Amino acid sequence: MNWIRDCLSSNSSVDQKTRTLRDKISTLVARESDVRTEVEHAEIQLGYKRRNEVDNWLKNVQVKKDEVQSILKDGQDQGSSSNSNLTDRLDRLIAEVDELMQQGDKFRDRLVLSDQESTRLPLWLGKKPAGTNFQQNYERILEWLQHQENHIIGVYGMGGVGKTTLLMKIHDEVLKNSNLYGRVYWVTVSQNWSVHKLQGDIAKVLGLGSLEEDDKRKRAAILHNKLVANGPTVLILDDMWKQFSENDVGISREGSSCKTILSTRSLEVCRRMGCKDFVIKAKILQKFEAWYLFVENLGHYNTLTVEAKEIARDIAKECGGLPLAITTMACTMSEIVDIHEWKNALKD
Template sequence: MATLRAIGGKCRALMAAAKTSTAASVESSATKTTAAKKSKPVSAASATKGILKPVPVSPTLSQFIGSNEASRTEVVKKNPENKKEIICDEKLKVLFSGKDRVGFLEIAKLLSVHFVKAGAAMARELSTLLLAGTATGTIQPVTVWNGIKVGKKIIEFIGEVPEWINYNQNLENHLQLLKRKTEFLESREADVVIELKNIEHQSGRKRKEEVNHWLRRVKTKVTDVRKVDDDINTVSYLPRFLFRAWLGSCIGKEIDQVNDLVQQGSFTTGLLLDAPRDCGGPLVTSDLKGAVVVQKLDEIWGHLISPFTVRIGVQGPAGIGKTAVMAHIFNRLCSSCRVFYVNVPPDFSIYNLQACIAEELKVDHLPQTEGSEIRRAARLCQAFKSMKEFVLILDGLPKDFAPGDLGISLEGNKGKIIVTSQCLNVCKRMLCQETVVLESLSREDSENLFMEKLAADSPLSEDIRSVARDIIQKCSGIPSKIIDMAVQLRGADVNEWLDTSSDM
């Protein structure tokens, strides 16, 4: 028994030692694990995701925290320490919508309005880059405008986040719908073309310019739809879901535009012009040079046929071709409505401009005494009001004026006014709803125009060709300068070319 008792005592001692050792081992292991967890650094990737990601903040919050960017967790840490409720001072009231007291759970909601949306940040960055590029001359105006249009599309797409899933899931169905509507539009286009061939020949009348404009828009739209169809299976650098959502958004807009063209193609007032009215006959015109100029002409015409646009501005430097473009516009209009073309006199005054308009409108017996502008305006106003539809072109306006001072009435009729000026501010102060800016010719178009007007009997020598390129470049894409230089150098020798280049 004593032996057994001794063995039992030793066993208990061994068990106690083992238990102590195990506990120590577990404690040591736990301590190491905890230390490892504490010492494990947070990865850079996880520190820039979710609520930890720094984002742009509003000017109000930026002034409060002293930084232009911050994560949501950092901003909350900067609030006064109070576990349940914050008593706001004047600074915090600005951030928290003027509240005196704010619960802890309200903080995130109230701060959310101060974090700049991704689209707004993108737009701000895009605007900064475009303005900087324009100031340094590295970005052309056309590039700026295209960049703005792309930026607007991206921002609109970001605002459609709730619809992304719908766009992605129904992409193929919407594409088929777009194809069916486009096929219907093409059928309507074919019907219009056949109808035009029949009735133009029979009546001897011309088709309306709005019909030609509609046909051009249909061809452009059909091309755009085909491009969308080609892109449907293309995976860009974007994730496939996002890319399909983007395509779905584009297809939705294409469907709306096709529907608009189908509706406009009904032509309830007919396809042909009414009997021509006397407007003094067409003006002598020359072919417009350069694809950009032709596009600008179509842009002006699009504004003219819009029922919502009454005042249109055309701006560009001297010699850019404003008068040539207006002559084409006049000839397009003169067979469909009453159009009046007025060259604004260099010695601009209300009195002188009234006289020019009266001569164009064939209004006789205007008061001729000084200070009679008000009575002259009343006579002109009566003449304009007697017309149901008219277009007044004022070419070369050096300064703005109130249309009422001249007697131009745009109320109670379908009158429109087109103003051309070298100064963009004149168009703005004339309250033009749309302003078309004419741009200089490209290098290729400038060279083609120069060689056409030079009318050389034989190819130019290499020496003269080099000087010609320098002269063309100094003309800065201004058509009138290019034409003047070409006419001046017809039949000239190398020395005359060199002298002309050095004098420019």
């Protein structure tokens, strides 16, 4: 009768372990469903992608689900003679399911990471910029990027003259032809800048997220290593007001294939940044170019009275050949036909 008791005891153990495995795999499946939902939701938004460890975990969970389903099905047909082997397999699977649950808990709050590649979209969506100087500068910068060694290019000129527009067009051309120029990244520096802030902004566009390191030199080393690993890179720094040390920030050209383009109102900033022979002045539009741009953005010039047309010319002159001022003023007067409003605009 002992073999009967042993058989019943063994069957009871298998049943208990089977129930345990069913409960645990159900918990794991629920966790898998939550992870998959969160990841897929995040990936819909530009700028995020699933971590490799999360992707591997999901694949491992699927494999384990198939294996558990197989053993539970096979267990229905197992005889008492194979209970020992079945118990060992159940124990192993229970342990492996537990391990997958623990792994899933480790990255509960970090399922995705920043994916700047997906957010690097074209920046300029407007009409073709006006002026022969713009086109000449555009072609010259692209030639420098393609044929010169690592260097820093400076674009300077007064506010509103079109420096940012020029760099946006350069950005889009490099983005479109990354096989020729390398990767391109855009950072707006602005007047209220600091080395720490600039390092953080560069880290974000490079896909490093927020730098947890506070030491300036260590932050610089992290950025430099990323740029070296990146290969050919074009880093655009728009709206610079003061010079800084490339080594202090972490964008030193030594050892990397990074080329930098900066825009500033000051020629002195270009010189102090070491632009040397790679400096371009963004000039105001010539009179006929300025007038053409004004009329193009106004849209209804031919419907104006003779007096309003004369005022329109005077307003265009007041813009001083600055594309931003011309475009802004013309768009403001778009569809305005009342002569009194035109006179008021000229006075203002």
